[in-house]
Amino acid sequence: GAGVSQSPSNKVTEKGKDVELRCDPISGHTALYWYRQSLGQGLEFLIYFQGNSAPDKSGLPSDRFSAERTGGSVSTLTIQRTQQEDSAVYLCASSKRLAVNNEQFFGPGTRLTVL
Amino acid sequence: GQNIDQPTEMTATEGAIVQINCTYQTSGFNGLFWYQQHAGEAPTFLSYNVLDGLEEKGRFSSFLSRSKGYSYLLLKELQMKDSASYLCAVLRAAGYALNFGKGTSLLVTP
Numbered sequence: 662g663a664g665v666s667q668s669p670s671n672k673v674t675e676k677g678k679d680v681e682l683r684c685d686p687i688s689g690h691t692a693l694y695w696y697r698q699s700l701g702q703g704l705e706f707l708i709y710f711q712g713n714s715a716p717d718k719s720g721l722p723s724d725r726f727s728a729e730r731t732g733g734s735v736s737t738l739t740i741q742r743t744q745q746e747d748s749a750v751y752l753c754a755s756s757k758r759l760a761v762n763n764e765q766f767f768g769p770g771t772r773l774t775v776l
Numbered sequence: 777g778q779n780i781d782q783p784t785e786m787t788a789t790e791g792a793i794v795q796i797n798c799t800y801q802t803s804g805f806n807g808l809f810w811y812q813q814h815a816g817e818a819p820t821f822l823s824y825n826v827l828d829g830l831e832e833k834g835r836f837s838s839f840l841s842r843s844k845g846y847s848y849l850l851l852k853e854l855q856m857k858d859s860a861s862y863l864c865a866v867l868r869a870a871g872y873a874l875n876f877g878k879g880t881s882l883l884v885t886p
Contacts, residue, residue: 703877704819764809765874
């Protein structure tokens, strides 16, 4: 596609349920990042992937959060046993390669609401 | 860790110039980015600075002083469509993820 796409655009779930959020990066982009944006807070880094290298998971807030990237393209962020504090907009970004000056292109995000 | 500060809100008049400041404290530095985010939309890239000085790109310019831990985004000839949140982000010294400030919400008035 022309840009980074994410699905669903909105997700409402009940506390304790598991959710999966999907990200389709720009074709040919080898690096993929997940961030979340809580109300009144800045974007918070969660995890990034580069090719077949081990992902940098240093931003994941707890072991309830995990992410996979299959075939070097699509990524899924999974949140298990959701809590109300998980409510946020989850943004995915991709870049052509992993480099310090490389622009990250963001998707529209998934708004997660945990009741 | 990294601490990134920017004003929460600013208001400016159409046609005017506005400067949005960003200060940061970091244990390592690999560059500073500015992103624009309209309400309900994805952030879009505006600029990247890694060396001291001013980078100009059309109506937008970005300045960096590494010794002072300071950057600003300068918007000239403001237009109504410039009303948005402006995000300052520092590239972590280890790895490639961005650390973002909370953003500055700019309102351009007629």
